[in-house]
Amino acid sequence: MRKTLIAAVALAPLYLAAGAAQASTTISSSTSTPVATATANKGAPDDVVIGAGITLSAASGTTTPVSLVTVNSNNTVDNTGTLSSSNISNVTAIQINGGTTSTVVNDATISLNSTYAPSTTADGYQQGPFAGTASPGNPTGTGVYGLYGIRLS
Numbered sequence: 001m002r003k004t005l006i007a008a009v010a011l012a013p014l015y016l017a018a019g020a021a022q023a024s025t026t027i028s029s030s031t032s033t034p035v036a037t038a039t040a041n042k043g044a045p046d047d048v049v050i051g052a053g054i055t056l057s058a059a060s061g062t063t064t065p066v067s068l069v070t071v072n073s074n075n076t077v078d079n080t081g082t083l084s085s086s087n088i089s090n091v092t093a094i095q096i097n098g099g100t101t102s103t104v105v106n107d108a109t110i111s112l113n114s115t116y117a118p119s120t121t122a123d124g125y126q127q128g129p130f131a132g133t134a135s136p137g138n139p140t141g142t143g144v145y146g147l148y149g150i151r152l153s
Contacts, residue, residue, distance in 0.1 A: 024047035025049070028054065030056070030081075031056060032056075035068070037069075038072040047076045047077070047078070048069065048075065050069075050081040056068050056081060065091075067093075068091070068093050069095070071102045072097045079106045080107050080108050083110045083111070084111040087114050087115060093110045
């Protein structure tokens, strides 16, 4: 009986430490639903992990600006999947809002592409806009002076 009590008392701090560890929300199936760190865990803030082999993409026919991943809380993002869109305007792969303390790790693919080809004149010169979509750049941030601890790799 005494040995059991000693073992229980010795293990108690380990159980408390394990309970304090923060889990993360893992995106485990491909989706076209954007994710935000502030609401990642059923409406609550959480770290986000996009698993290997998973694709997070902009929904076909999207006409309003969209961020596939938004860092809008003091939580992290770890992407080992693919963030993508094709022929859709105003898509941002990772939007990092100012005033947040976060780490963003991208160990995979960000592919925001377009198959647009400008028309050519009769003598073969291209004319018109050089991109068929607007704002094809990433990652972006707001209030850049408020960003702390950001790592993009």
